[in-house]
Amino acid sequence: MSEMILEVNGLKKHFETGTAFSRKRQTVKAVDGVDLTIKAGETVGLVGESGCGKTTVGRTIMKLYDPTAGQVLLEGEDISGYSQNQMKPLRSKMQMIFQDPFASLNPKQTVGAIISASYDIHGIKPANGVKNEVRDLLARVGLNPEHINRFPHEFSGGQRQRIGIARALALRPKLIVCDEPVSALDVSIQAQVVNLLDDLQSEMGISYLFIAHDLSVVQHISDRVIVMYLGRVMEEAPTAELYASPRHPYTKALLSAVPIPDPREAKARERIMLQGDLPSPANQPSGCFFSTRCWKAQDKCRSVAPEVYEISPNHKIACHFPEEA
Amino acid sequence: MSLHKEPFVDVRNLSVAFPTEAGLVKATSDISFSVGLGETLAIVGESGSGKTVSSLAVMGLHNRKRTQISGDIILNLESGPLNVITADPEEVRKVRGKAMSMIFQDPMSSLHPFYTIGNQIGEGWLLHNEGSKKDAREAAIKILDLVGIPGASKRVDDYPHQFSGGMRQRVMIAMALVNNPRLLIADEPTTALDVTVQAQILTLLKDMQKEFNMAIIIITHDLGVVAEFSDRINVMYGGRIVESGSAEDIFYRPTHPYAKGLLDSVPRIHVGKSERLKAIPGQPPSLINLPTGCAFNPRCEYVDQVPGGRCLTDIPNLYAIGESHVSRCFLSENAAVSGK
Amino acid sequence: MFRYVLKRLLYSLALLVLLSMVIYIIFHFLPVDPARISCGQHCSPQTVAGNRHRLGLDLPLWQQWWDFFRGLFIGRTYGDGTATFTCPAPALGFSFPNNACVTSLIAQAFPVTLSLAVGSFILWMILGISFGMAAARWRGTWIDRLANAFVLTASALPPFLVGLLLYLFAFSVHLIDPIAQGLWVSPFSDPVGFFKNFIFAWITLALASAAIYTRLTRGNIIETSGEDFIRTARAKGVKERRILVKHNLRTSLAPIVSQAGLDFGSLLGGAVFTETIFQLPGLGRLGLKAVLQDFDLPVIVGTTLFAAALIIVFNFLVDISYSFIDPRIRNK
Numbered sequence: 001m002s003e004m005i006l007e008v009n010g011l012k013k014h015f016e017t018g019t020a021f022s023r024k025r026q027t028v029k030a031v032d033g034v035d036l037t038i039k040a041g042e043t044v045g046l047v048g049e050s051g052c053g054k055t056t057v058g059r060t061i062m063k064l065y066d067p068t069a070g071q072v073l074l075e076g077e078d079i080s081g082y083s084q085n086q087m088k089p090l091r092s093k094m095q096m097i098f099q100d101p102f103a104s105l106n107p108k109q110t111v112g113a114i115i116s117a118s119y120d121i122h123g124i125k126p127a128n129g130v131k132n133e134v135r136d137l138l139a140r141v142g143l144n145p146e147h148i149n150r151f152p153h154e155f156s157g158g159q160r161q162r163i164g165i166a167r168a169l170a171l172r173p174k175l176i177v178c179d180e181p182v183s184a185l186d187v188s189i190q191a192q193v194v195n196l197l198d199d200l201q202s203e204m205g206i207s208y209l210f211i212a213h214d215l216s217v218v219q220h221i222s223d224r225v226i227v228m229y230l231g232r233v234m235e236e237a238p239t240a241e242l243y244a245s246p247r248h249p250y251t252k253a254l255l256s257a258v259p260i261p262d263p264r265e266a267k268a269r270e271r272i273m274l275q276g277d278l279p280s281p282a283n284q285p286s287g288c289f290f291s292t293r294c295w296k297a298q299d300k301c302r303s304v305a306p307e308v309y310e311i312s313p314n315h316k317i318a319c320h321f322p323e324e325a
Numbered sequence: 326m327s328l329h330k331e332p333f334v335d336v337r338n339l340s341v342a343f344p345t346e347a348g349l350v351k352a353t354s355d356i357s358f359s360v361g362l363g364e365t366l367a368i369v370g371e372s373g374s375g376k377t378v379s380s381l382a383v384m385g386l387h388n389r390k391r392t393q394i395s396g397d398i399i400l401n402l403e404s405g406p407l408n409v410i411t412a413d414p415e416e417v418r419k420v421r422g423k424a425m426s427m428i429f430q431d432p433m434s435s436l437h438p439f440y441t442i443g444n445q446i447g448e449g450w451l452l453h454n455e456g457s458k459k460d461a462r463e464a465a466i467k468i469l470d471l472v473g474i475p476g477a478s479k480r481v482d483d484y485p486h487q488f489s490g491g492m493r494q495r496v497m498i499a500m501a502l503v504n505n506p507r508l509l510i511a512d513e514p515t516t517a518l519d520v521t522v523q524a525q526i527l528t529l530l531k532d533m534q535k536e537f538n539m540a541i542i543i544i545t546h547d548l549g550v551v552a553e554f555s556d557r558i559n560v561m562y563g564g565r566i567v568e569s570g571s572a573e574d575i576f577y578r579p580t581h582p583y584a585k586g587l588l589d590s591v592p593r594i595h596v597g598k599s600e601r602l603k604a605i606p607g608q609p610p611s612l613i614n615l616p617t618g619c620a621f622n623p624r625c626e627y628v629d630q631v632p633g634g635r636c637l638t639d640i641p642n643l644y645a646i647g648e649s650h651v652s653r654c655f656l657s658e659n660a661a662v663s664g665k
Numbered sequence: 666m667f668r669y670v671l672k673r674l675l676y677s678l679a680l681l682v683l684l685s686m687v688i689y690i691i692f693h694f695l696p697v698d699p700a701r702i703s704c705g706q707h708c709s710p711q712t713v714a715g716n717r718h719r720l721g722l723d724l725p726l727w728q729q730w731w732d733f734f735r736g737l738f739i740g741r742t743y744g745d746g747t748a749t750f751t752c753p754a755p756a757l758g759f760s761f762p763n764n765a766c767v768t769s770l771i772a773q774a775f776p777v778t779l780s781l782a783v784g785s786f787i788l789w790m791i792l793g794i795s796f797g798m799a800a801a802r803w804r805g806t807w808i809d810r811l812a813n814a815f816v817l818t819a820s821a822l823p824p825f826l827v828g829l830l831l832y833l834f835a836f837s838v839h840l841i842d843p844i845a846q847g848l849w850v851s852p853f854s855d856p857v858g859f860f861k862n863f864i865f866a867w868i869t870l871a872l873a874s875a876a877i878y879t880r881l882t883r884g885n886i887i888e889t890s891g892e893d894f895i896r897t898a899r900a901k902g903v904k905e906r907r908i909l910v911k912h913n914l915r916t917s918l919a920p921i922v923s924q925a926g927l928d929f930g931s932l933l934g935g936a937v938f939t940e941t942i943f944q945l946p947g948l949g950r951l952g953l954k955a956v957l958q959d960f961d962l963p964v965i966v967g968t969t970l971f972a973a974a975l976i977i978v979f980n981f982l983v984d985i986s987y988s989f990i991d992p993r994i995r996n997k
Contacts, residue, residue: 049521049522050490157372159608187590188587191590220592257521259527259553271524278519386899426901434892434894439992
């Protein structure tokens with residue numbers, strides 16, 4: 001039985017907008033009740049469109065935000081209420097890599113300094129010295145160890161993303177939250193970084209929470225996938241099952257909207273065209289959030305929000321009228 | 326190459342370079358292509374491939390003082406052919422927004438935040454039509470309606486920030502179409518949009534193409550978008566076209582190692598177990614320091630198969646490998662089919 | 666929109682009231698006893714106590730403030746016994762050294778300061794914006810470099826130094842008559858005299874600001890010209906001139922005009938150095954005399970509050986006008 005690295009129960013994160021006195025004070029319910037679990041060595045993909053809250057989930061788990069409600073258990077330890085000081089010793093267990101390889105590295109620091117910063121902060125002295133450790137990490141992510149003294153601007157986007165990965169690896173974390181790690185990269189580079197993440201997982205047994213909007217990439221790397229919409233979970237299933245037979249109408253629509261790089265298939269495929277735009281997370285619809293765009297929405301959908309339940313083993317869904325398998 | 330006998334836009338040997346402090350950036354070298362009315366050409370490439378630069382050249386949007394442009398870009402207008410490169414900039418300006426229009430990637434920053442969309446669309450209409458501000462407003466309402474903005478007569482007085490992402494892109498499309506252009510250039514029109522909205526916008530573009538019988542050039546790195554939408558495809562790398570053909574040619578008979586590599590490395594939604602992605606090693610080239618010989622040679626796995634190491638010294642031409650299918654690779658040199 | 670204006674108005678008024686309280690508290694905690702100072706070197710304790718009573722300084726602080734605040738609306742009587750003086754509303758205090766109501770002192774000094782502010786404002790805006798536009802339009806050429814030289818020089822010279830040099834220069838070529846200079850003449854009755862009095866003071870004050878605004882304008886125009894919506898306008902076929910004026914300038918100049926409003930507002934509180942050098946009897950000199958010469962607390966409090974009130978008013982005006990320019994602020 002694999003150990004449970006991360007367990008999230010009923011996570012909520014709400015943001016207040018507007019000033020203290022303004023009448024336009026709104027609550028943006030970015031994350032509104034999310035459960036998820038990640039076992040050791042597993043990759044859980046988190047997908048959804050704008051406003052679905054997937055990035056906020058990632059950041060709240062990392063305690064970059066404090067949860068409004070719910071629990072976050074890291075290796076069984078409840079960190080939901082922890083202060084930044086209490087979190088510090090746990091940071092070595094859980095790391096993050098970010099979307100923008102250009103903005104997430106300090107341009108004034110050398111690559112070596114960026115990667116070894118973690119050692120300084122946590123007072124860790126690696127067995128064979130910091131410099132050698134950093135060189136090892138650079139080699140492991142496919143970069144030239146001799147470039148340890150170069151600055152971020154001397155590297156391309158894909159290489160910078162590798163530097164970010166090396167930095168995340170420095171403390172040998174159990175879990176890495178990947179927030180859109182390949183979206184900003186060129187297509188031919190995306191494949192390189194995805195393969196790298198795969199290899200690192202096999203070698204080091206790291207778990208990933210892979211947050212992305214690109215369903216094709218998510219399918220490649222994830223063991224299980226969770227689909228979010230407007231702060232709530234719509235469906236969760238093992239990857240193959242989700243992509244082969246999605247049960248939630250939104251998942252189905254999402255999958256049918258993904259452009260297929262194959263002209264014959266693209267013409268032959270049946271497209272579900274959703275009307276309208278995504279509602280704003282500040283103004284959630286009543287009942288099921290997807291009811292405003294769902295082609296089979298009924299009155300019940302518009303008034304009663306569906307609970308998440310298990311429709312088949314390991315396959316969860318929040319829908320009153322799921323699709324046929 | 327075009328499917329039509331007389332294309333609307335005919336680009337020949339276009340080269341665009343920018344002198345910078347770091348050196349001469351050879352953004353495109355010797356590009357030739359053509360597009361006819363009702364036809365869609367997709368220009369596919371990654372960052373630094375030169376794809377946006379070529380379309381900006383077609384629109385005449387490069388600053389002539391700071392750019393070295395050579396070649397010919399012929400627009401076959403109703404009033405006669407116009408060479409964008411050699412014509413008076415004022416002549417080209419008159420054609421922009423009328424015979425040819427462009428939409429860009431990020432609709433939020435591409436619309437002026439201080440003016441209503443009615444004002445912005447109307448401005449385009451008034452530039453090329455005789456009429457009053459009221460007529461311009463009517464024209465704006467009509468085109469907004471056509472692109473699917475609900476409640477167009479009210480929304481025409483709204484500001485860009487009052488629209489959602491997908492709606493803003495529709496507004497941009499409306500602005501580009503208000504004067505019935507013959508050519509629409511779409512630079513990454515769906516990249517900033519959510520997937521479900523993306524599908525709507527692509528459908529809209531297809532419908533508009535039929536409605537106006539336009540030539541469309543779509544620039545993108547998303548092969549899925551290309552597969553949905555294009556008749557012909559130019560694959561660009563290092564500022565040159567490395568493969569060109571119909572959609573069927575490129576997707577089912579890719580020949581150039583880069584095109585093949587690209588198609589192999591793109592993750593696709595599939596049934597069954599995920600296989601490891603076949604990545605192209607290395608990085609895209611710098612346009613200041615292009616490799617000698619074929620720009621792709623540092624990353625190409627077939628370099629050794631070409632005798633004499635020519636890949637490292639000579640730049641291949643575009644060799645015909647099908648009826649209207651060409652590839653810039655020495656491996657295709659002798660695969661030429663007689664006639665084109 | 667109306668709600669926005671109302672909200673800003675109420676904030677401004679509340680801020681003014683709060684401000685008057687803060688000023689009172691600050692001056693109360695100064696380590697100087699105004700009663701003793703106001704009577705000079707050789708004072709008997711009775712005189713000091715008498716002064717203290719006259720100035721109302723023996724009352725509790727809140728009472729002092731409240732009497733002051735009330736006086737703003739209904740006028741107030743100062744002193745007692747034989748020497749009582751009544752000042753009509755708005756009563757900002759009574760200046761014993763000058764033997765006049767503070768309000769009337771300010772009313773006399775204000776037109777001078779206003780003239781100084783308006784003249785230099787016009788001058789620096791014209792210089793700053795036109796130099797900035799030229800520098801942006803001909804970026805990289807000798808025009809740009811010239812403008813940059815101007816910016817560096819003008820920023821490096823402190824206003825008081827500029828003022829002194831100008832005064833000396835003008836005096837030496839007989840452009841300034843030290844006797845006539847400093848005598849207030851209304852621009853309506855003697856425009857030439859008015860102009861002669863103020864022109865050098867205007868240049869002094871305007872120089873540093875012109876430098877700042879040149880740089881701001883140039884920077885904003887260049888930055889805006891790289892914006893995507895400018896590219897869109899070009900793609901639509903809009904003429905370059907129209908792109909500059911309609912699409913670029915409105916965006917570039919909006920923050921500059923706002924900043925100018927604020928700068929103008931603060932200038933209305935008085936320009937101490939310039940007024941002193943050119944002997945202009947404005948608010949700056951009034952305040953300076955009250956601090957250095959008389960320690961005349963009512964005048965100090967009155968001028969401080971007046972200047973602060975002007976800044977708040979202009980803040981308010983700038984906010985409102987900006988919401989006309991930028992629609993994103995309106996509907997927030």
